[in-house]
Amino acid sequence: MLTYTPPHEQDLPPATEKPWLLLLLCLAWLLPGLLGREPLKPDEIIVSDIVRHLLDGGSWSLPQMAGEPWLERAPLFYWVAAGFAYLGQWLGLSLHEGARLATGAWMALALWGVGLAAREQIGRRHGRSAVLILIGCVGLLMPGHSLSGDVAVLAGWGWGIYALALAPRLPFPAGVLLGVAMAVCGLAGSLAEAALLLVLALGLLLFRHWRFQRYALTLIIAMAIALPLIASWPLTLRQVAPAAFTSWYDIYSLGFFGGFAQLRALHPFGYYLSLLPWFAWPSWFLAGATLWMQRDRLHQPRFQLPLLAGGLTLLCLLLSDSGRAGYALLLLPPLALIGAVGLDVLRRGAASFINWFGVLTFGFLALYIWVIWSAMHLGSPARLSERIRELAPSFEASLSIPALVLAVLMTAAWLWAVSRSRTMGRQAVTNWAAGITLCWGLATAFASGWVDARTSYRDFAASLAGQLPKHECVSSENLQSNQRAALHYYLGLNTSRREIHPDSDCRWLLRQGGRETLSAPPGWQEVWQGARPGDRNERYYLYRKPVV
Template structure:
């Protein structure tokens, strides 16, 4: 039985968002956080370390190593992209910025693929609004463009997208690959050539980024939905599209098998103890898309349960369910949930044609208050760090980041001031006019998220680099080591610490088999009593204890072989 669509949209409500504004918003969001930022500790620093080793020719491309250690995961594609960029831009920009260049492109690809994915889903017959008796309903192309604008705004507004989409790790390549596959499932068979190319890039990108199971599940889901939800008048194209998708999915699975990338990654979790943390993650990470997505599932419930397989609802729902399943069974959970944001934003977009005016007004007021208060707090703390007034925020920063010396950047200040002025102008525009366009409720959330990210990555960036980078601690280690020509033995060090010692400290960290040749050692203080066994006091003497400024418990010990003198 065919159920009527709940979308009632006049032509006046589907005016497109000005292209220049949308492009500027995407560029501001994508560039901020990549330019000027030091590699942050943990996965961001570790990935950069492997990229640099590959670019310098110190390790094999198929089996990258850092001080003899393989990566934590099976990702190859992100390491290759970063290494190629370092080689290509050598001498033009710093290695850390060069490594981020392809990841800026990957984030932009994610945004573009999401826009086009929503566009083609909105062009499907089941997604069209109700036809008016005397005409005046939204035209299909205009309706699809307006919903695509809304879907892109919903994605940018998601709070969990900001940091993880600006790290040079496999999670961003997985996100871009998932978005390309999502577009392919939405556009087939209407745009066969582009869809096949994007499906291939998405499936193989997921495999080479360490997610072969997700590639297989999402590929099979797209294949089934393209076969089930395509109209009978397109039977020939439907058969071709599903055959190609099935073949590409099989090829991706075979590639993962050939490269030995299949791994059992199901993590045992105590859900009785961790459900509260997972619930908080779901609530804040995908805000504000998830409430709108739930509204979509309620208002379009008859289309979801009908026998006509409406792809504009089932395709994003399939992607969301697969990524939520991965979130509940793998660690870290937020990295898995990141891959579901484009599909969740798509479901959020389809809520707008059915949204009540009171709910839209509530979203606007909440967004206005939340992001305005956040921006004011960021500015106040920056002023306190620069001038000492107000005194309490300045004292808190001095306590949390001892030794930090603030500096003033005219460029960063100008960008932050321009972004804040643009936010004020947008708020005035939104409050002064009762716009009927369906994407209006997501303009403030997306712009507010971009404003907050821009302010953090300009005004607070030096402070964040000081607190989240390993560079200050490594500088102390490098200063204690007087002979930098030889090797350094590392004990109980993470991959990020080894990468930071090699890049920031210009030290050569030895592999396990070479550690006995080194006259210097850098040891994590948490090694405890085992330190005396590995490095007996009769043979080694302590030279320095170097703390990370923002964490007193993170201490590195610098030791020298007792038979050597400074």
């Protein structure tokens, strides 16, 4: 008798991918942008100043930015970044470049954890599928190369999902991994992320696959490891700086829900719903197509874990008071895991859409970046060259042969990658991941100096430095956190904030204004005014009070 086997149950075609090619692609995605550029605002310059405070002998229990406690996130990422920055000094790297290597390390761990989770939950070959989907996500590109504790939380979350996938087979190692993952989430983010991972672990008891006797051992081991580690920092902070501990506990301890004294919920509706269509592309499309194709198999464990993880995360984000893109990173691993299930049997039309959309989009974008390089270094096209100089007047193009050679090699590698023949769904995500890697690599190789000239506070700080007094008090008005961090990071200047100390007797005042010119306050004389090159929205004024 002839029997019919559904497509998703048939034997998959033999693998044609080489593991070393996946590793090479991951490195090509990870490394560009970590070195050779100044800190961006707002997060990078703040983290750079916190790391400088730690390396200058500050308290490792009390992160400080521009002389003030900074408690929005727990300090694990700052500790690791400070360690990399210290080692980077031996290699001749600047502090922020060395610290940014920590971002690469955490992102590598995140990719590894999600890949292991897919391999354990879905099967062999699917680990690489999940990794390709993850690095292809548009929203991961900037956080994955920036100084931000969000990548450490993402790594903890990915390894936590892997631990839960591993629990039915190896309960004891899974408990250890789960405990460490919860500790990373709690020590790099807040109690909310650690609690979310715990709720996910408990929620799996709804499904038969996780209702076995030794699963309780997994949870007990995890809690025995996680609780002491997570509690260690708040308890130390309470001893070192009781006021700072109270501020953290009341305002920041619950992350996207605020703190215990100021519990916040319900952000302006629609933020995450408008963010996710581009932020999580193409993972949400692949996940949606997979769920539709295999809607009769959603009871399988390979769907239950990522669906519950994604559902709990989305619910928390929609109920939270925070409209912050970094929190949405937690949605990407579950979407990548779901998308990986159906990747090899993706409908030809859907796979072709992603494939050709990616090839055309990134192909034209890469071509445009090459045109920008021509405008920067060859002056052609002339109109674009003039516009580039207008937007960043202080930028001086200098031809880098190594960067040019690397860009040519990356372009050639992309052309080779998109010409290879593979299973249609796998070809689509491979070409997409290769395309986004190419464009990011070209942008960092060609435009990092221009971005620094336009957005960095380095030139602004150098211009201001010659006007500041050597040993006198300077007060500030209307400076944001990242601006105060930049002044301290580049100049070692801590200002007395007039918002907090209105009666300050400082003889110098630094104010920020907008497009409209500010006049000197009564009794003050303007000494200097300036702005970041090409920035029309922020202008700074330095005043001095005459000696009577």
